[in-house]
Amino acid sequence: MACGGSPLHLWLKDFMVRSILHIDMDAFFVSVEEVRDPSLKGKPVIVGGDPDGGRGVVAAASYEARKYGIHSAQPITRAKRLCPHAIFLRGTQGLYSKFSARIFDILDRYSPLVEPMSLDEGYVDLTGCERLHGPTIETAVRIHNEIKTKVGINASIGMATNKLMAKIASGMAKPNGLLRILPGHEAAFLAPLPIGRIPGIGPKSVEEFKRMGIRTVRDLAALPLELLEEVHGEWGHRLYEKARGISRSPVMKRDDTRSISRETTLDKDSNDAAFVESTLSWLVEKAASQLREEGIRARCISLKLRDSNFKTVTRSHTLTEATCEDHVIFDTVAGLFRKLFTRGTRVRLVGVALTSLTSGVPPQMELFENLDAKQRQKLYQGIDRIRDKYGFRSILRGSSVID
Numbered sequence: 438m439a440c441g442g443s444p445l446h447l448w449l450k451d452f453m454v455r456s457i458l459h460i461d462m463d464a465f466f467v468s469v470e471e472v473r474d475p476s477l478k479g480k481p482v483i484v485g486g487d488p489d490g491g492r493g494v495v496a497a498a499s500y501e502a503r504k505y506g507i508h509s510a511q512p513i514t515r516a517k518r519l520c521p522h523a524i525f526l527r528g529t530q531g532l533y534s535k536f537s538a539r540i541f542d543i544l545d546r547y548s549p550l551v552e553p554m555s556l557d558e559g560y561v562d563l564t565g566c567e568r569l570h571g572p573t574i575e576t577a578v579r580i581h582n583e584i585k586t587k588v589g590i591n592a593s594i595g596m597a598t599n600k601l602m603a604k605i606a607s608g609m610a611k612p613n614g615l616l617r618i619l620p621g622h623e624a625a626f627l628a629p630l631p632i633g634r635i636p637g638i639g640p641k642s643v644e645e646f647k648r649m650g651i652r653t654v655r656d657l658a659a660l661p662l663e664l665l666e667e668v669h670g671e672w673g674h675r676l677y678e679k680a681r682g683i684s685r686s687p688v689m690k691r692d693d694t695r696s697i698s699r700e701t702t703l704d705k706d707s708n709d710a711a712f713v714e715s716t717l718s719w720l721v722e723k724a725a726s727q728l729r730e731e732g733i734r735a736r737c738i739s740l741k742l743r744d745s746n747f748k749t750v751t752r753s754h755t756l757t758e759a760t761c762e763d764h765v766i767f768d769t770v771a772g773l774f775r776k777l778f779t780r781g782t783r784v785r786l787v788g789v790a791l792t793s794l795t796s797g798v799p800p801q802m803e804l805f806e807n808l809d810a811k812q813r814q815k816l817y818q819g820i821d822r823i824r825d826k827y828g829f830r831s832i833l834r835g836s837s838v839i840d
């Protein structure tokens with residue numbers, strides 16, 4: 438690929454205004470179904486659970502269906518009540534990922550830095566690609582048209598100097614639109630918008646803020662940093678930056694081969710499951726703190742086990758959502774270990790590997806709910822800080838203390 442790559446180039450990138458696209462397919466599952474069966478076009482179509490089975494949600498709704506108040510994640514039975522004559526489809530396994538691969542094949546040709554966020558959504562970093570591809574807007578138009586002609590579906594594209602603003606822009610460009618937020622205009626663009634436009638501020642938080650008289654991003658931006666931090670900790674700091682359109686998160690190359698791993702050979706071969714698990718816990722903590730340091734999360738967790746006969750076995754588990762939390766990773770690793778370990782096993786070496794790494798936005802955090810997750814995050818950050826200062830061994834989980 439001609440743009441990006443060399444260390445000098447990467448170094449220069451730090452000083453350049455970035456040029457980021459967020460590309461998001463419109464009603465993806467439905468659009469794919471329409472390509473397969475063009476007679477569906479222009480009709481209210483809903484892909485999701487069984488409308489008569491009483492379970493499941495709407496995975497995607499066509500824009501015609503949305504006119505009836507139908508939207509993603511709504512219970513499918515409610516969708517049926519709102520629009521009984523809609524065409525309900527259960528979805529076609531394997532089809533959506535094939536379409537997704539074709540879309541990302543297109544994106545990969547425009548930049549070496551493409552970060553998929555889901556099957557139908559991703560970021561493309563075009564910084565420094567102007568000489569090769571021309572102005573960003575022209576490139577975005579070309580990408581948009583290429584997806585339409587080669588794959589047959591509509592995309593919306595946001596263009597901005599960072600991922601946060603590009604995502605907001607693509608949301609506002611829907612359906613089938615392009616929107617660019619000019620460099621330097623981020624805060625002014627956000628100011629009049631309702632705070633719910635900011636990714637990570639969910640409907641419950643919107644309600645809670647409303648009770649405090651905060652409706653627009655301008656209202657939010659008027660709150661002092663100290664207050665936000667006092668109430669929301671680290672998340673308060675991020676809110677302060679988001680309200681100003683600031684986001685430094687890099688577009689991370691899709692790289693299935695990259696991994697973070699830790700392994701250790703035991704001082705003596707061991708058949709003590711509890712001892713091996715506590716060693717694993719220690720390795721997990723080391724690997725997870727590296728994830729948090731780099732601001733990334735892992736979806737695939739692997740365990741490596743070598744026995745006294747030097748026979749090595751690895752087992753992996755893929756989580757539904759990427760994580761950087763010790764306890765989630767440890768529970769997974771411990772589960773894999775318990776399946777492999779038998780009384781006769783004498784363990785020589787254990788290892789933990791984290792792959793399918795992503796810098797994606799964490800699952801939506803409600804400010805006034807899920808305090809557990811928030812508190813945990815705060816706790817982990819505190820732990821990482823102490824470790825930075827005093828060295829890794831200064832804090833270990835109880836079960837990690839093996840000596």
Ligand SMILES: [Mg+2]
Nearest residue numbers: 461462463557
């Ligand atoms: Mg989409």
